[in-house]
Amino acid sequence: MWDIGHEFPPQSYVVTRADLVRYAGASGDFNPIHWSDRVAREVGLPGVVAHGMFTLALAGRALTAWAGSADRVVSFGARFTAPVVVSDDDSGARIDVTGRVTARDDDRATVELTVTCAGVRVLGAPKAVVRC
Amino acid sequence: MPLYPGLAGRTFGPTAPYGVGREKITEFASAIGDQEHEDADTAPLTFPIVAAFRAMEMFFADPSVGIDLRHVVHGAQRFEQVRPLRAGDVVTAQLTVDSVRSAAGVDLVNTRTEVVTMSGELLCAASATLVHREETS
Numbered sequence: 155m156w157d158i159g160h161e162f163p164p165q166s167y168v169v170t171r172a173d174l175v176r177y178a179g180a181s182g183d184f185n186p187i188h189w190s191d192r193v194a195r196e197v198g199l200p201g202v203v204a205h206g207m208f209t210l211a212l213a214g215r216a217l218t219a220w221a222g223s224a225d226r227v228v229s230f231g232a233r234f235t236a237p238v239v240v241s242d243d244d245s246g247a248r249i250d251v252t253g254r255v256t257a258r259d260d261d262r263a264t265v266e267l268t269v270t271c272a273g274v275r276v277l278g279a280p281k282a283v284v285r286c
Numbered sequence: 287m288p289l290y291p292g293l294a295g296r297t298f299g300p301t302a303p304y305g306v307g308r309e310k311i312t313e314f315a316s317a318i319g320d321q322e323h324e325d326a327d328t329a330p331l332t333f334p335i336v337a338a339f340r341a342m343e344m345f346f347a348d349p350s351v352g353i354d355l356r357h358v359v360h361g362a363q364r365f366e367q368v369r370p371l372r373a374g375d376v377v378t379a380q381l382t383v384d385s386v387r388s389a390a391g392v393d394l395v396n397t398r399t400e401v402v403t404m405s406g407e408l409l410c411a412a413s414a415t416l417v418h419r420e421e422t423s
Contacts, residue, residue: 173319180313211318217331224328227331231365233361
């Protein structure tokens, strides 16, 4: 499964307002743009947005599921390119994660991911190196 | 106001010791929707941000830095991990400003925060790009 071109099973995650509150508490990041529509609009956002780190954490869950263990991951990161707007309802936002092996040497593989919300890429060049 | 000459190369921290607990790992895992996190002793991939964030708060709070948090956007984040954090680890975090670059009304601040055990073993380096808008409106 670590051959170049291998595609991992896509993963989907739903993010609601309650999840953002929970993540704020667990991470210690209480920036109000992640829980207050008023503050989010004041800085020009359409409404409350997910923490970039929350979205990256979901990509990390997908990667860990594919790799079988967090121990295998050597590096992991992305740029935050578009906000994930989380509406104030029960459906929230859906994050879709796909991944594909794009490089390989003896014991390491590069996995490039795509992370989208409603068809828009919300992470730029999400990529990981995994021991295989 | 442009950023704080001489910022590149400065360090912030180390933070007070942070003890990684099973309950915190489980709390963080369920907060990212991993309700059935199987191994409560091994932290999720992005968990080191919890320790790194404390060093980042020291950086933001330093008046000589001159960053206005309301004008900061998290531009990028990367983790290089030696191994995942585990329950029982006691770690500190120290942030180094790698570079500051100005372009088109924003300052791009690249930081690297090392998360190390009390005996100095590097577990993870968390690199963040912070985008700081200069306007004060």
